[in-house]
Amino acid sequence: MTPPLAPGQRLLAAAPALAPGSTLASADAVATALRTEIIDSSDLVSADVVSAHLELKRPIAEPLTPTAVVTAILPDRDAGVRAEVTAYLDDDTGVAAVLRLAFTGAVPDAGALDRPDPYSGLLCPGSREWNAELHRLLSEDESFAGLIESYDGTLGISIGGRPVHIRCYRGQVLEVVARAIKGADFVLDIPGEVFVDLMTSGDNSFMETAMVGKMRSAGSGYEYLRMTSALIRIIDNARALAGTAGYVGAHTTSIETQQVA
Amino acid sequence: MTTLTETTQSTGPTASAVTTLRAHQLVIDGRFAFVEDWGDIHATPLLALHTAGQSGVQYAHVAADLAALGYRVIVPDFPGHGRSEPAAHGPVTDLGEYARFALTVLDQLDIDRFVAVGCSIGGKITIDLAVRAGSRIRAAVAMAAGASGGHVSIRGLTRELNDISTPSRSDRTYWGTRAVIGSAVSEERRSLIARMHCREDPIISNSDLIGWGRHDITAGLPDIACPTILVAGEDDLWIDAEAVRRDAASIPRGSFTFLPGIGHYPMEEMTDFASQVDAWVRTLEASDEGTETTRS
Structure with a gap:
């Protein structure tokens, strides 16, 4: 059994430093790593990026190490789930960039789950x-x-x-x-x-x-x-x-x- | 000068000795100025300066302990604060004026050489005194302050001198004070400090903060002759500890101390403040070399 996602859940906890490259390439690598981790560590069977926003705090100094946290989970109309995640790109002196991503994912059929309501609207502030x-x-x-x-x-x-x-x-x-x-x-x-x-x-x-x-x-x-x-x-x-x-x-x-x- | 004398029992956490407290009502620039005077009058004078909008009561828990450690602790209320009358020309926005006021207090009490300890605007005034008082000042301990202009909105503070512009002032003082008290402080103590800070005159507080934003004594740092220690708390959101560290490095006999778990008000937060100040002063007076320490 895999656990449901929830706000506050930390992702990329053991992620290595990103390979050198452009900031956008780093962001893409983070999105890919998050997609993989969401599928592997939750009951979602897919996770597709539907929006991304990159905020640079200051000039980027490599190497960058990513960490991330789930900020909201919301059931959508198509019985899927929208997962919002904020990733931090840290260099030697702290957070150099913030990447905010939203994924949509599919949940298994109800029969495959061991709980009746996979994702409550309470997991999304403002729902x-x-x-x-x-x-x-x-x-x-x-x-x-x-x-x-x-x-x-x-x-x-x-x-x-x-x-x-x-x-x-x-x-x-x-x-x-x-x-x-x-x-x-x-x-x-x-x-x-x-x-x-x-x-x-x-x-x-x-x-x-x-x-x-x-x-x-x-x-x-x-x-x-x-x-x-x-x-x-x-x-x-x-x-x-x-x-x-x-x-x-x-x-x-x-x-x-x-x-x- | 009117002098009242009373004997009080220390309520501090470490000392229990009976300590003499004298209270002076001086006349400075035509206005009453209230000054507490703790301990033996022949002991080492230690001038203790309070923060923006507050008063000497910030040292109420530690003054007796400092006196017990061998200091004559002089705690003035700046003009418009505590029991001192406002300056005749109105609220003070120049911290240099407070520095001159502090020296006048010492003059009227026939005190020549002294140690200065101050916090926030009192810390910046302590640095100012280290620059302007020359050989009169034996050692300086400046807490929660750097030498450059503080990061505040002068425009916003000036606008808030008009009372209609500043709603829920007491609430914001309470919550804002709590926010800059260190994680090592108990919840009971945190609430008490914040509650006490609400006893302010908002016009005076804002004027003090305008002075905090404007007063820049960076150029004078290389001229400071006395040993000086700049102190920054880990949880102090008001200051940039790295900037304070750089200021200390610009003082010939300067040093820097970082206080884990402490915020913007060490004299109100630290249970061992008096013994720590005594240790700092002894270290300063014994050493000619700049050092950097972190208190465990």
């Missing part, structure tokens, strides 16, 4: 199912209600490119959807791999992550700052969701209670 679960958690969270008691608006986060709009009014969470009717007051963009780190770190490291510039906000800067504690509380709830849903490395299944007041 319809994930949004619904976050809505439930936030609606039951009295601390979060207190933090939005004087707020009439929509907080936006974007996780790995998927928008999540959290519409609030007087302490109530009205909806958590991909797009609220009037949009969001602000959107905090969190790359998929950064979100995985937030889900799997020992403590909620939202503020540290923001301070080192790994997340970027757009829209109303005033409302973004005003909602600082609310955003931290959203991450608390998302961490509990991740622990329950089986993100690899997520160990928090109850909502933490570190609060300002």
Whole structure:
């Protein structure tokens, strides 16, 4: 039996340094290695690259060593699975490039699997199912209600490119959807791999992550700052969701209670 | 000058000796300035400087321990901080002004030669004092600071001098302080430090940070005569430890120490801060050679 893929799962853990070549050739080699590892180490029987985005952090210095982490898994309409993976290309001084890839893969027939639901939508932050679960958690969270008691608006986060709009009014969470009717007051963009780190770190490291510039906000800067504690509380709830849903490395299944007041 | 004297019991984790604390209310540039004065008045004077927006209370857990180790610990509140009145001309955005203020405090207390310890803006002011105080300064311990202008948005900080531009200030101070406290610090202590830091005047804090961004004393590093140690914590997100290390190398009798598991506030985070400072000062005063250490 091979395990299912899950966000937080590390790939290319034992990968050797890449052969010298162009940056694009290195990216292609990484994609090929990931495809092979996904098929060999999960219950997917295929894995085809459907998108790739290469971000150069600075001039590349060889040799490069790749590592990677699964950031989202989402069942698609054709009974297949979309797997999103971020690969890091490290040189002697750290991460020189970030490669974000998406694969689509086929799963075996249900009879060949030993579990009824191979991939839950909870494994994809920003999916319809994930949004619904976050809505439930936030609606039951009295601390979060207190933090939005004087707020009439929509907080936006974007996780790995998927928008999540959290519409609030007087302490109530009205909806958590991909797009609220009037949009969001602000959107905090969190790359998929950064979100995985937030889900799997020992403590909620939202503020540290923001301070080192790994997340970027757009829209109303005033409302973004005003909602600082609310955003931290959203991450608390998302961490509990991740622990329950089986993100690899997520160990928090109850909502933490570190609060300002 | 008004001087109050009281006797207090140290609450620090290592010392339990009864220590004398004197409190001075000086008049500097026409405004009251509050200064704590711990320990034997004949002991080695040690000037302890606080961080942006904060006050001498940051040394409350360690001053008595330092006094017990043989120092007369002088802890001023900079203008507009703690119990000191604001400067007559308004919030200070020039850290050199704080350096002059610190020397005036020492002058009024009839202290000539001294050791300086400071953190963050207090660390940068300590480096400034090492440049400007000449033979008066015996040794300098500058923590969580380099000599060049700090990486802050002067424009953003200036905009936030207008209160309407800076929502949830206390929340952000609380969470932002927690974020730069080291991994070696307990959760209880981390929360207490962050809570205490919320006792700030935002206008004063922002002005301090503008000074942090503007003040550049790099050119003066080769002229520093006293032995100087620059200290960086592993978990300090505010500074670039490598840049601090390079600054130390530019000081003739400079050295660098890296603190694993410690963040931006060593005097509030380290349970053995007083003994560590004592060790640093003894090492500095005994050595003419620059050294580099990592504390285990």
